[in-house]
Amino acid sequence: MVKQERALRTRQALIRAGAELFAREGFVAASLSTISGEAGVSNGALHFHFENKRALARAVEDEALARLRRITAESLERDGRALPALVDATYELVDRIAEDVVVRAGFGLGDDPGRGEAASLRREWRYWVEDSVRRAERDGWLARGVPAADAVTAVVAATVGFEVLGGEDEAWLSRDRVTGFWRLLLPRLTDRHALVIAVSGR
Amino acid sequence: MVKQERALRTRQALIRAGAELFAREGFVAASLSTISGEAGVSNGALHFHFENKRALARAVEDEALARLRRITAESLERDGRALPALVDATYELVDRIAEDVVVRAGFGLGDDPGRGEAASLRREWRYWVEDSVRRAERDGWLARGVPAADAVTAVVAATVGFEVLGGEDEAWLSRDRVTGFWRLLLPRLTDRHALVIAVSGR
Numbered sequence: 093m094v095k096q097e098r099a100l101r102t103r104q105a106l107i108r109a110g111a112e113l114f115a116r117e118g119f120v121a122a123s124l125s126t127i128s129g130e131a132g133v134s135n136g137a138l139h140f141h142f143e144n145k146r147a148l149a150r151a152v153e154d155e156a157l158a159r160l161r162r163i164t165a166e167s168l169e170r171d172g173r174a175l176p177a178l179v180d181a182t183y184e185l186v187d188r189i190a191e192d193v194v195v196r197a198g199f200g201l202g203d204d205p206g207r208g209e210a211a212s213l214r215r216e217w218r219y220w221v222e223d224s225v226r227r228a229e230r231d232g233w234l235a236r237g238v239p240a241a242d243a244v245t246a247v248v249a250a251t252v253g254f255e256v257l258g259g260e261d262e263a264w265l266s267r268d269r270v271t272g273f274w275r276l277l278l279p280r281l282t283d284r285h286a287l288v289i290a291v292s293g294r
Numbered sequence: 295m296v297k298q299e300r301a302l303r304t305r306q307a308l309i310r311a312g313a314e315l316f317a318r319e320g321f322v323a324a325s326l327s328t329i330s331g332e333a334g335v336s337n338g339a340l341h342f343h344f345e346n347k348r349a350l351a352r353a354v355e356d357e358a359l360a361r362l363r364r365i366t367a368e369s370l371e372r373d374g375r376a377l378p379a380l381v382d383a384t385y386e387l388v389d390r391i392a393e394d395v396v397v398r399a400g401f402g403l404g405d406d407p408g409r410g411e412a413a414s415l416r417r418e419w420r421y422w423v424e425d426s427v428r429r430a431e432r433d434g435w436l437a438r439g440v441p442a443a444d445a446v447t448a449v450v451a452a453t454v455g456f457e458v459l460g461g462e463d464e465a466w467l468s469r470d471r472v473t474g475f476w477r478l479l480l481p482r483l484t485d486r487h488a489l490v491i492a493v494s495g496r
Contacts, residue, residue: 118407120322203458206320206408211462242474246452249459249466249475253451256405256458260413264451272444273451280482 103141105131107155110148111197119149120206149201149209156198156213163188164220174227175234176287178247179278181220183270186254190265199255218248228282235283243281250277305343307333309357312350313399321351322408351403351411358400358415365390366422376429377436378489380449381480383422385472388456392467401457420450430484437485445483 109131113122124145128138142148167181188195202211222244229240250273258265274291282288311333315324326347330340344350369383390397404413424446431442452475460467476493484490 114407116407117410118320118322120320121408200407203405203461204320204407205316205318205402205461206323208319214459214462238478239474242478245471245474246448246478249453249455249471250448250451251455252458253453253455256454257416257451259405259407260416269447269451272441272447276440276444276448276482277479280478 099141102131102133102137103151105133106138106141106148107151108194111152111156111194114149114152114204115193115197115200118206119145119201119204124148146207149207152194153198153201153212156195157216159188159192159195160185160198160213160216173233174224174231175282175284176290178221178224178228179274179287179291181224182247182251182274183267185217185251186258186265186267186270189255189258190262196259200259203256214252217251218244221247221251233282233284235281238281246277301343304333304335304339305353307335308340308343308350309353310396313354313358313396316351316354316406317395317399317402320408321347321403321406326350348409351409354396355400355403355414358397359418361390361394361397362387362400362415362418375435376426376433377484377486378492380423380426380430381476381489381493383426384449384453384476385469387419387453388460388467388469388472391457391460392464398461402461405458416454419453420446423449423453435484435486437483440483448479 106127109127110122112130113127116122122145124138125135127148128135131138138148142151163184164177164181167177167184170180171177189199190196199211199213201207202209202214225234225240225243225247228234228243234240234243254264254269254273263269271291275288278288278291308329311329312324314332315329318324324347326340327337329350330337333340340350344353365386366379366383369379369386372382373379391401392398401413401415403409404411404416427436427442427445427449430436430445436442436445456466456471456475465471473493477490480490480493
């Protein structure tokens, strides 16, 4: 039991150290011995947990995906209505990308040409935005004449932009920037003024 | 003269082959001998033009930057007014990212963690959007109560999102997507209905 716990803790330390290095240097340049060194474990321990760098990157991505799903689930728990939950999730998302290197690396790995795998976090996020907008439309929250597809396009493109621009300049991951975006978009997207005012007050 | 012309053509072929490989495999994984092979020149010829991979990447970025500046300059020539020119430039930008590997690689190199240099294309684009929005505001094209900073945030974030998402799925670089974004945003941004209608008709 104690041994299992230690193994779990080692695994988590490797995922964290891997995320740090993938985010900083990219998949190809990141060296496994640097990662095991930063996690404070031996190369052997790393290879006990992960067959190769690809497997470690997949574990980072899986962990990031689990955290992203927690963000969207918690936003829905806080406010069961689709559009307020979507707005809430965008704030939580930029917070987490700024603070949590696993989430940040998870998004970055999807974009890493040296790795050559599909961007699973962005895809998951896009599906969730699509689903939220469709539910908002069904529930009568979208203003008349606003195509749901346009709302999805704007929200997905802008949030991915925040994520990528935040890699160079943290200001893009601030609540102010997200508020600026919603302050502009929301009055066009919905007639529910309470939501518009709530965002403006953030 | 003929010799100079040939040297110039070789340089351009290397920039193009470098862009192809950087876009496909990333900076770290791209091999100089593959690049010279794809350009149809010897390794010696590559090293005559570019001291190392870093210098070649900088040349790709410089060429992409020159093409980006041509896009924005031409949009301003077509329509001297800041907001129509901005809208026009976003269409041209996604077209060029889709069609021109040098422009695409130039943007991608800025985001490549293995290279570790600042993202000069995104910065240039952001400056131009800022400048355009400020001029639009000064000329009375921004709707009352719309902060110019919010407009910059939304346009920069969304266009960078299009660029990045386009790397995984070309549909994000289609005129339809760009129209979807503007159709949603423009009626909030400006009272000039002619511009709104012109975009909807694209």
